[in-house]
Amino acid sequence: METRRSDARATRWGRVFGSFFPMRSRVVRAEEAAPPSSPVETKPAEPPAPSPEEPAVQFEMIHREYQNISMQDNWDGFRIEAQKKVTDNLQATHSLFLGTRLRECGYLYQFGPAFQSPDGRTMLVARTGLDGGVTGRLIQKLGSSWELKGSSGSDLKDPQRNMYEGALEYSGPERAFGGKVAWQGYWLAGGSYVQKIMPQLQLGGDLTVVAVNSVTSVGQVGMRFTEGKHVFSAILTRALGGSANIMHELKMQYVRKVTERLSLGTEYKLSYPDKESGLTMAYEYLFRNARIQGLVDTDGKVSCSVSDISGFGFSGMIDYGRGDYKFGMLMHVLPEPAGGQPPQ
Numbered sequence: 001m002e003t004r005r006s007d008a009r010a011t012r013w014g015r016v017f018g019s020f021f022p023m024r025s026r027v028v029r030a031e032e033a034a035p036p037s038s039p040v041e042t043k044p045a046e047p048p049a050p051s052p053e054e055p056a057v058q059f060e061m062i063h064r065e066y067q068n069i070s071m072q073d074n075w076d077g078f079r080i081e082a083q084k085k086v087t088d089n090l091q092a093t094h095s096l097f098l099g100t101r102l103r104e105c106g107y108l109y110q111f112g113p114a115f116q117s118p119d120g121r122t123m124l125v126a127r128t129g130l131d132g133g134v135t136g137r138l139i140q141k142l143g144s145s146w147e148l149k150g151s152s153g154s155d156l157k158d159p160q161r162n163m164y165e166g167a168l169e170y171s172g173p174e175r176a177f178g179g180k181v182a183w184q185g186y187w188l189a190g191g192s193y194v195q196k197i198m199p200q201l202q203l204g205g206d207l208t209v210v211a212v213n214s215v216t217s218v219g220q221v222g223m224r225f226t227e228g229k230h231v232f233s234a235i236l237t238r239a240l241g242g243s244a245n246i247m248h249e250l251k252m253q254y255v256r257k258v259t260e261r262l263s264l265g266t267e268y269k270l271s272y273p274d275k276e277s278g279l280t281m282a283y284e285y286l287f288r289n290a291r292i293q294g295l296v297d298t299d300g301k302v303s304c305s306v307s308d309i310s311g312f313g314f315s316g317m318i319d320y321g322r323g324d325y326k327f328g329m330l331m332h333v334l335p336e337p338a339g340g341q342p343p344q
Contacts, residue, residue, distance in 0.1 A: 059192035
């Protein structure tokens with residue numbers, strides 16, 4: 001009996017002082033497996049690999065998590081999207097809108113090709129439609145950190161909607177910057193820079209100069225903080241010169257990833273000297289084969305979008321402030337994968 005008590009005390013105190021005396025001998029119980037008779041060389045347990053740090057992001061993507069949740073594709077009427085695989089690198093897309101307000105006649109047809117090189121470094125997308133609009137976009141990766149982007153938009157019925165833009169961007173682990181030149185009936189140029197201060201904190205700014213009213217410029221400063229499932233970002237915008245009434249606007253976004261499927265986000269904005277404010281709340285829920293997005297704001301706007309992997313989708317938006325509403329249904333005809341197997 002006394003032997004059992006001494007063994008129990010030794011085991012209890014061994015747990016307490018085990019971290020201080022790693023070479024201390026351990027009492028082996030009968031229910032534990034016996035050590036192998038022959039010596040076996042064992043490797044020490046490797047520590048878990050640290051989670052990869054987030055690289056620096058472009059300034060326009062400083063609040064990308066909230067953008068992914070809040071940006072919805074809301075349409076009205078019945079919409080059909082069909083894709084046809086022309087070659088391994090070329091795909092054609094057809095879009096048909098019925099009962100829509102995009103045109104006075106109530107229907108719209110659009111067509112466009114999409115090309116991507118085998119290595120994924122070059123992408124070309126174009127689209128034209130019965131409304132007279134022609135758009136195109138080019139993305140070319142240069143090396144491992146540079147990207148060259150170009151886009152154009154032309155309207156055969158309204159020349160004032162013509163737009164051309166070119167941009168060069170660098171994205172590295174510690175910093176990201178870029179510059180662009182565009183023409184939208186007037187010339188404008190801009191540049192941005194983002195620096196990674198800490199693994200969780202990024203700071204940056206953006207400046208755009210517009211050739212309107214002599215010279216008008218818009219400056220922005222922003223920050224991004226990530227910690228686990230929490231993402232906080234803020235952007236302060238100020239119109240500089242060229243206007244007698246200088247405007248300031250502050251936007252702050254917060255996103256919380258509640259589970260692997262559910263994400264919640266909110267945005268608060270405040271403008272001065274108008275002293276107007278607004279609050280927006282959004283959510284996103286991912287099913288195995290579907291995605292649901294919802295949004296509500298203090299301006300009286302409520303919207304929801306549902307998309308299914310099989311190609312069906314629904315969209316609804318009500319703007320109580322403007323008395324506007326949109327409800328639509330989508331049918332997406334997906335191309336058959338190689339082998340004729342249905343998509344999983």
